[in-house]
Amino acid sequence: MKAISSLFCCWVLAVSAAGCWVPELPDDTVFSCDTDADCAEDGVVCMARTGQSGFCCKATAEVCNGKDDNCDGQLDNLANPPAELCNGQDDDCDGKTDEDFNFQTDSANCGGCGKPCDAEQTCVAGACKARGELDCANGTDDDGDGTADCADREDCDNQSCGATCICIGGKQGEAVCSDGLDNDTDTFKDCADSDCNNQSCGTGCVCQGRARTETVCDDRSDNDGDGSEDCFDDNCGGKSCGTGCECRNFGKAETSCGDNADNDGDRLTDCADTNDCSGQSCGVGCSCTSGAKSESICNDNVDNDGDSLKDCADTADCNGKDLGDGTSCSGSTRVESACGDGKDNDGDGKADCQDTDCNGKERGDGTMCSGTTPVESACWDTKDNDADSLTDCADTTDCNGKTCGTGCVCSAGSKTETTCNDNADNDGDSKTDCADTDCKTCGTGCTCTSGVKTETTCSDNSDNDGDSKTDCADTTDCNTKSCGGGCVCSGGSKTETACADGVDNDGDGKLNCADNDCTGKSCTKPGGGGTGTCASGGSCN
Incomplete structure (x- = not known):
């Protein structure tokens, strides 16, 4: 139950003699709010909701229940999902229930969860059946059916064949995968034995691919004994390293960017952690941009980034954004942007071209608003889009100077070729590039x-x-x-x-008078002797 200390205190007129009282309300009661201060109880925060006021939320450990238990704006985002239990619930939050249990052969859950067979029974086809072979490790065919111990699959499958042995598929299997012993005497020990695949090899360790694999990546322990622990172990890549933390590139990375916590321990919190949070959500209607919170939903009447500015008034973040409802933010004002839907989207009593917001904007039907009038803007589609009986370039008032397609512009009522090197007849006059006098x-x-x-x-x-x-x-x-x-x-x-500039201008390896091209041309005499003429011998006289 949840107590609210201020909403009903005081019902002075009715209960003045008894003083204030606090009613007990169901835990799932939703209380609206605008700020954390509106929530009466310590530890309760105000969570934003798109298009609605916020609601008071007290963070608890996240469980798989379709709810946002830890108040981070996400449902069932378990930091380290637990193993599936046989309880009719989706413990590991993978959308399946009790999927790791075989109700046809599991003597502990025969036919369903919590339906164990007696010690002298085995589970066959989902039903407990009296076992003939009661000891699966004595080397004797106790029930005289021609098979002994683990080879008697009907009786011994999944039954113990010793303290650290279990019968698997008609043979002894490794039951303990972390003791360094070959418990089933098949010459393979622990994770090296295929019997141990996906079985625990100790705290924070699971056997995978016949090797020990780190599974708990935030306990400062080398759980798989490979010399590397937590995020420095390549087994942990992409796995949780705690609340709001994920192992990435052999280090910790922030994944919850709106919880005011330094989840990866790099002394940077939320959006300030630009390496991890840039472009990521910092809450409902909020995204991390340039190291700071930025409004991303600009029409929900909520200050999503906490800068005391809402929607279009948050010009730094919302200016120019399309709000998805036929309007956009222009400066700090919400203006009409869908100018061909016949609706007064911004609520100023004017629709489409009648709204000055639409002047110069496309209407989506081959016209645009010019003043309060729709005029032709698609001057290449062979349609009279503005219904003035003039089509494309022939509509000189609207289309003159506008494109009539790739490499084509309307000029004086006709199409004119403008791109003259694409081997295309852009204006449709059967002439291409320079062969067209337009070019x-x-x-x-x-x-x-x-x-x-x-x-x-x-x-x-x-x-x-x-x-x-x-x-x-x-x-x-x-x-x-x-x-x-x-x-x-x-x-x-x-x-x-140029025969006096000391440059080989024609690239023939000869300079000035030494170049036969310069014979008879002006040059500069050596030693500052003034201007001369290049002689055929290469001198300047």
Whole structure:
């Protein structure tokens, strides 16, 4: 039962003579709240709920019951699920009940949980049956049925064949998997014996793959004896290392990022633990962003990140977010965003284009709001979207200058090719790229001239016009054009033109007057002798 100390105290008018009293209410009674202070009892916190006020919650150990027992906003998130018991419940919270027990052969649970057979009985087909072989370790065929001890499967399966031995599948099996002994005399001990697979090999240890495996990863013990303990043991990867903690990359990682606890012991709590919590939930409607709590649900009237700002008023987190209800946050205001559904989504008495929030926004039907009027915006779909009897580019008022598809723009009522190097007839006039008079530029270093591609950049080592000729070798386009500083194309080759700059401008390995291209051209005389002319011998005279 749960006591509330303030809600009914005092019913002064009715019970003034007796003073205040505290009623006892059922444990599952839900009390609404806005802050922890609204919850009367110590240790009770206010948990947020989407679209509703919060509710008072007192944290207890999480169990598998479809409830949020530890008040972390998640159901049945058990830190270290217990082993399944035979009790009609889902103890390990895997959605199955009593799945580890065979009611057909288990003498302790024959036909169902808690239905044990007597010591002189065995479980056959879910029913207890009198055993003939009463001693499965004496080497004698006690019931004279031709089989003795564990070989007498009907009587001895799952029965003891000694203090540390159990009959399994007609033979002796290892029953104790942590004593270092070959209990069933098959030359294999403990986890190395397949009988021990998935059986306990001690506290926090289970046999898996014929090896000891660490299963409890928060007890500071090397449970499997491999020299590594807890999260430093590779067996623990992905396993719980305590409340709100998971073993990850041979270390501890925070998994509960909204419980005000340093769960992984790195002196960083919740969202401040950026390595683990960045982008993770810090509670209902809250996510960790840049080391701090951030509002993620912006239309529930709850201050989810605890910064005293709710919904759109939390501009740092909510500005520009679509709220999923036909509105979005603009600044600190909730505005209309679904402008074609005929609804007044933001409650200002105006719907669609009549709401100034919608000006310039798409309506989702090939139109957009311009002022208070829907106008054509999809200018390529061959539809008269705004019902003005004009379609696509022919709707000059609405579509002029707008795209009419890939590589196409509406211009003066017609489609115009704008992408002129994609080998596509983008405007549907049966002309492609430079063959279309709409085209001017055909790409980097390329210009459309008289309906064909022309190389204009002759110094980039690229075949810009796609004629398999590059730079000066493209004599038709590049002859006499610059091939770079101090260089001009001449007869299909680079020619030096600057003969006094100390640079091999045409890349032929010769500088200035030493380059035959410079003969007769201006140069600088050695020793500061002033300006001269390159002679045929390579000197500057």
